[in-house]
Amino acid sequence: MNIDWLRAPPGGRASPQEILLPVKTRYIALTLISALVLDLCALPGMLQQIRPDFIALTLIYWVVYHPRRVGFLPAWSLGLLMDVADGSLFGQHALAYAVLMYLAILLHRRIVMFGMRQQIAHVLAILISSQLIMLGVRLMAGADFPGALYFVPSLLGAALWPLLFNVIRVPLRPRSDPDAV
């Protein structure tokens, strides 16, 4: 059995399996609201179209590392908020987030065991499938395919995964070294 995760991360470097403080529900809510704010803020022109979906990323993080703390209901409600904010079809983001939650919970045991590069690949797959769901819904509703740029948010989102991973963990790192003794 692999017991590497019992050791402290070498040189304080973030590794997917370091030991962290217990997570408060308040902190999870705070991160999700910050992600919502990042998703809602107005950006000029083209940036608006390629902005990664921070809510999806944050949801993936919490579901992968604490699968019992964030349920379907908050994810689905955030999806509805995004639908109204985006002016898209009502339920489009909600459905995409439900699919994202399903995939993330299904894969979470595998993802936590992987290193950063493999994690990025998994996150990319999850983000792309949730975008494909939205694309399918809109094509069925009569829209045209908006072009290859449509998938850029997923690529950027997956590229931002290590950053998000480290930022979320900053307040969760123990202040003193547990191995100091």
Next chain:
Amino acid sequence: MEYSPPPFFKRGPSLFTRFTFFSILSVVLLVADARLNYLTLLRQSVAAVVYPLQRLSSMPGALVARVGDFFTTQSQLQRDNEQLRRQELLHTGALQMGKSLESENQHLRQLLGLRERLPRAFTAAEILYSNRDPFTRRVVVDKGFQHGVKAGQAVVDETGVVGQVTRVFPWVSEVTLVTDKEQAVPVQSVRSGLRGITFGVGYDGTLNLPFMPVNADIQNGDLLVTSGIDGTYPPGLPVAVVSNIERNAAYPFARITCTPSAGVTSFSQVLIVSAADPLPANPVTDEESGARGRKAKK
């Protein structure tokens, strides 16, 4: 860390059950929204929750813009001022001419026994941001039904028609641009008087003038203005300029591409035109000069 929860504790419904439940719920909402248009009230109440968050999140960007405004150089201000003065002078001239034309028009209409055109009110609004939804071309403006905006009103800027209000929320409203795939505008060619309907193309910011016969009297560079027969758009506002015509005898219709006149992609101020008067009993003829005078009146 919850890697291996004890299997003998009850954990609620299984993952697949929860997923199915929420997916079906979403699909029901999707159908109710896309096919039946039932959810206006629900959307508006959620929007009331989202709006403060949206304003909050846009605040840093607005602050940066304001600081940038503060450091505008004096030479630029002087230049702008001079330009605006010149423009105002020109507009005053046009306005006076327009007023005399309007009174003349009114007089002629009375003589002909035609119904008078009612003046329309304009509401100035600012484009807050363009919609994130990549499938549609919409912008959000800072006036909602608290300011008397109604769905279906036309939106214009200083160079032409921008689009139409499609959704109204308490403090903001959503404008579908003329370049959106589902947006149609009844137009008329200024040169030949030919009537048609433009549709947005959707992906490349141009307009399409379909169902025009191959031998229709349309040339490159023709200005298309609103014909006003729909009762939504005031007549005579520039919509687009014909930019490309493909006439192929193999097809019954010509392929006509137009470039929109209004700055539909640039962020700026727009005017929301108040709701149209109900369609008249007898048809009103279109006169570009009268409409231009009305536009200049504002």
